[in-house]
Amino acid sequence: MVFSSIVFLFAFLPPVLAVYYLAPGKLRNLVLLLASLIFYAWGEPVYCLLMGYSILWNYVMGLDIARQQEKGKRGKGSLALGVAVDLLILGFFKYYGFLAQNLEALLSVKLPALSLSLPIGLSFYTFQSISYLADVYRGKAKSQKNLISFGLYISMFPQLVAGPIVQYADVDAQLQSREMSRSRFGEGVRYFVVGLGKKVLLANNLGVMYREITALSSLSVLSAWLGVLAYTFQIYFDFSGYSDMAIGLGKMLGFEFQPNFRYPYWATSVTDFWRRWHISLSSWFREYVYIPLGGNRVSTGRHIFNLLVVWACTGLWHGASWNFVVWGLYYGLLLILEKYVLNRLGKGKKGKLPVVGRFYTLVLVMIGWVFFFSPNLQAAGTYLGLLVGQGAVGVVDGASLYYLTTGAVLFLLAALGSTPLPGALWRRLQESDWWDVLTVTGYLVIFLLAVAYLIHDTYNPFLYFRF
């Protein structure tokens, strides 16, 4: 199930909220766990077993690490075994096809072909499992003795499908007890409605445009750029919208999750961009890969190596194809370049011209998305060529003018929504009563609009669904 669906909003959420709030405090985790299993089974009944297995395995391994540590050992073996099995499951379902393909191409070794669909949310809950084992191992959190609480941590429906990736130490206490109040519920509604609006009103409409542009039989340079721009906005509003909905639902249920996006397209450098984009994923890689590798407290050569490893992994996490590896390494190289070259060159001038930085970052990020959305490297190369006129039918054609004119309002809304400006304006205006009325009405109208689009529109994909 996804949040942006009629069935979630009007068949799943109301009874779950009702039962959750009516249930006595002790039973709430159980209610939520059962709701999460139904939520998961709705999309993939069979893979429920896999998730159940994952929950049991990590629960047992967590207890095992704790037991060994009680005996004075470090529990390194158990940690390694636990993580290895988690990664093996992820690897099998996500990378088997990719591996088989490459082995055949490189070594002519033929593995039997399997057509496995990637279990929903596997990439996300595997990372949460690893976070749990590592946090217990490092003593950042105690092992979870209550199976229901642990199962809830892995499967909790707000962040099950697409994150944010919650680190165990962050929610450990909340699994035991959390505060719920009307005000927090309302705050959750605010996040949820904004997220739903981003997803359904902006991302889906931009997605239609991206799909139509890339389906054109010939592209002009302007069309090609409009295509990337549409995708650039689509993926941001799609994914950040989903994160906002997750955070909002979390708040409605009494949980606090860390923000996952902070206006990434407002970043003044690529380094800055990655502090603002999919924050929970970068934090996870920093916490569990980069720092264990030594981080930046090592020689320059080793540091560069560490960065490249992390970024190749980040790329690969997004999908089992060379595109994503290239996409990850592209960022790795840009970050190295910024750290070791640009920062030295630009010392003292920093912060003087944020506009230049923003423009430079946005263009590089858009080029990055070309690798991301293309089906293979060759297609990515072709598309990059179109952006500079190679293979394009002129600079401007009728189609590009069509999408420019009919998409102008949408692009404008998306561009404004990508900056902190509307939020700042809102905060300045909120010192009056009539503004409060307007605000509440505004949120509810966004909600109703999103519902109308869900009822009528047929195009409602979710980009991060299969990651």
Add this chain to the structure above:
Amino acid sequence: MRDRRYLNNILGLGFVLLLGGFTLANLLHQDVKFSDTENRMLEQRPVFSLTELMDGRFMTDFEKYQTDQFAFRDQWIRFQTAADRLLGKNKSGDVYLGKDQLFEEPSGIRAGTRQNLKAIGSFSGHYPGVRSYLMLVPDAASVQKEGLPAYAPVEDQEKQLEKIGRYLEKREEPVMEIPLYETLREHKDEYLYYWSDHHWTTRGAGYAYEKMAEVMGLPGAENRADSMEKQLYPVTDSFQGTLSARSGYQVPDDTIEVYWPEQEEELVVTYVQEQIKSASLYASEKLDTKDKYGMFLNGNHPLTEIRTMASTGRKLLLVKDSYANCLVPFLTGDFEEIVLVDPRYYYDSLDQLMEQYDFTDVVFLYNLNTFLEDDVLHDVLG
């Protein structure tokens, strides 16, 4: 900084009321079988079974059911299209919104198109004694392209037709084209296509008939085509067709005219598989339904046989889609018998029909867009 809590409380309450209210409204809402506005069957409550649960079909169907049976669905749709227009969009699904007229987005040429053309060619080759024609009717999006939204990136049907012509010529297929693009373009400012529907009007069909008569040398043409316009009679002025249903866009009601020649002719229409006979080419009861275009030859039927009073010695096999339905009334003075086959619903072989009747002419009459999307014609021919 003002107290946000108060604001949050009200918002939370509003959200719960909306969520609960609509959930309740949906529970109380009576399921509807058919949507008149959208002109389609709505999804019904899926039957629960373990297999359908395990492979996920139950969930997919249930989601469709929820969406289709949402309380106040028509109003939601109007709300959505209004918002879409505010966003500056003028396309909903595959329908463009022009000035007071809707246009179906034309399809591209596909691999199946070549297959169909080849099949038409070899079928015609089998019957050298029978004259064989292909008449593809371009869509409003090309004939009346001036009415499309500015810069709308649609397929160029004029080029598509040229391409098809070149293909047939190169392969020397024994089938003659009846070219309509120029003919219809000459009348582009007239009411050739319904504003709210994907069909052409009887007037559009009338101009096509003139061209047909010229190419095929139809005997009855002289005394008919001249006065075509004078013999059109409106039968309804409240037609909202498939395009407005599909898109949710509102355009003015269409008027349906029928061709009613001055000298009344007697004829017998037989819907063969249904075993129904009628003395009229029109099914006026359809005018009381949503599917008003269905009044022409009672909608789509696999096999229809028409006997006329003409004594011209010619018999016609018309392999066609629904575009032919409003053109047939023009043909009744030219052919003693007209047999209509709609390959989308007809599963027997055409060779059998060719033996049974002694046809002098075969016409393949399709709307270009339907023809490009068709993938059954070559099966019926082969």
